[in-house]
Amino acid sequence: MDVLSDVLIALRTGQPSAARSSSHAPWGVRFHRGPAAGCHVVLEGSCWLLSDHGEPRRLSTGDVLFTPHGDGHSLADHPDSPIVDFQPESHGSEPLGGMRIDGAGPVTELLCAYYWFDPDRPHPLLAELPAMIHVPARVGQHPSLRATVELLGQEVADQRPGTEAAVRALIDMLLLYVLRAWLDEQPDGQPGWATALRDPAITTALRQVHRHPEKPWTVEDLAAVAGLSRAAFAKRFTTIIGQPPLTYLTWWRMTTAARLLRETDEPLRAIAARCGYASEYAFSKAFKRAYDAAPGSYRTALKRTA
Structure with missing residues (x-):
């Protein structure tokens, strides 16, 4: 598995959701600041983005x-149009929520998708992204x-039968391709994940950490995998990623542990072993330091709110 896919799988929580809006001018819709990442696709017509950015x-x-x-923002057919809050309605048999604003002017069709990421462990890659x-x-x-946008519009x-499954899969693809588009436009040589994912040595080391968090990695081991000396690798990794190799390793182990606690019923000793801890006690201590809660309590709290 490549690093970007692994990051998205580990940090996503729940299923993405979507709502379709059909608005005739004049119209304006306000999207309040919230915990979910949002993605808007203009399927037909045009609109204006209004924000503090x-x-x-x-x-x-x-x-x-x-x-x-x-981040909060608004979309409207014109910057001076009246704005209402976004309140999608579910229509039972339809797989998408919806909103309609009637008017006498041209129509704009939008698809608005929402993704939820683990709020306790935002990945550094996501933290680097701009607000818009x-x-x-x-x-x-x-x-x-472009092909994904076209398929979404058709669905x-x-x-038809299967639209709900198709839309969810396409929304996942949409997120991946948007991130790829942003990463491709970042300049070479700047510290950050855009550079990390283009650097063969750093990417190789990251892939091994992601694939095998259970291994007792040392900086020397990761440097050997990357094909660099220990000193050169440690400096390069820290400069590009923003933290030392073993600090990122611990961060990834805890992120993986949280995902396993959230998505599986595996016993704590098994999760501890999968995340590189020889004992359940050592794992619990490290997890509590990262999440301010013992693994068992963390899992119980998630089930209570599910």
Whole structure:
């Protein structure tokens, strides 16, 4: 498994959800700040993005807007149009929530998707993302993203048996392709995950940490895997990732442990072994230091709120 896929699988919680809006001008919709990352796709027409992160920005058919940190913003047919709060309604047999604003003007069709990430362990890659990522629909650029947007539009417009499963899968793909588009546009040589995922030595070491968190890794071991000297690897990893190799290893082990506690019924001793701890006591101590809760209490609390 590659590092980006692994990060998304480990940090996602629950299923993504989506809502479709059909709005005739004049219209405006406010999306309040919240815990979920949002992704808007303009399926038909155009609109304006209004936020505290810059001047109003026009979005056209095929454009994608990603708000990774859940920042509040509004979408409207015109910057001066009246704005209402987003309140999607579920229509029972339909797989998507929906919102409709009637008017006399041109229509804008939007698909708004939401993703939930583990709020206790935001991955450094996600933390690097800006508040708003706008990926315009430019001919010849990001063909996989464009194809996903087109398929989403078709599924939303012509809902058939299997649409719910298709939309969820496509929403997952949408997130991946948006992140790829952003990563591809970042300059080379800057510290951060865009550089890390292009660096063969660092990527090789990260892949081994992600695949085998149970191994008793040392800096020397990871340097050997990366094909570098210990000193060169430690400096390069720390500069690019922003933390030393073994600090990231511990962080990933705890993130993996939380996912296993959340998604499985494996006993604590098995999770401890899978995360590189020889004893349940050592694992519990490390987990409590990271999450301020013992593993058993953490799992019980999740089940209580499920």
